[in-house]
Amino acid sequence: MIPALINLIIYLLVVGLLYWLVVYVIDAIPIPDPPNRIIKIALMVLLVLIIVLLLLQLLGIAGGGLPKLVPG
Numbered sequence: 070m071i072p073a074l075i076n077l078i079i080y081l082l083v084v085g086l087l088y089w090l091v092v093y094v095i096d097a098i099p100i101p102d103p104p105n106r107i108i109k110i111a112l113m114v115l116l117v118l119i120i121v122l123l124l125l126q127l128l129g130i131a132g133g134g135l136p137k138l139v140p141g
Contacts, residue, residue: 073127080123084116 091112095105 077123077127081120084119088112088116 092109095108100108
């Protein structure tokens with residue numbers, strides 16, 4: 070159970086870092102408002118789906134999915 074929680078924390082950190090990086094780049098590039106907002110919403114939906122997949126994998130409901138970083 071501890072290796073699964075460590076995997077979850079690592080993946081959440083990576084997902085959060087990627088979200089911050091994409092939002093930072095989108096805000097740094099002058100994109101008009103409608104596409105800018107659509108990209109941010111699509112990114113949020115994708116990240117929420119990844120987090121749900123991780124939580125289902127932690128509970129043992131979803132098989133396969135993302136590779137395990139910590140053996141155990």
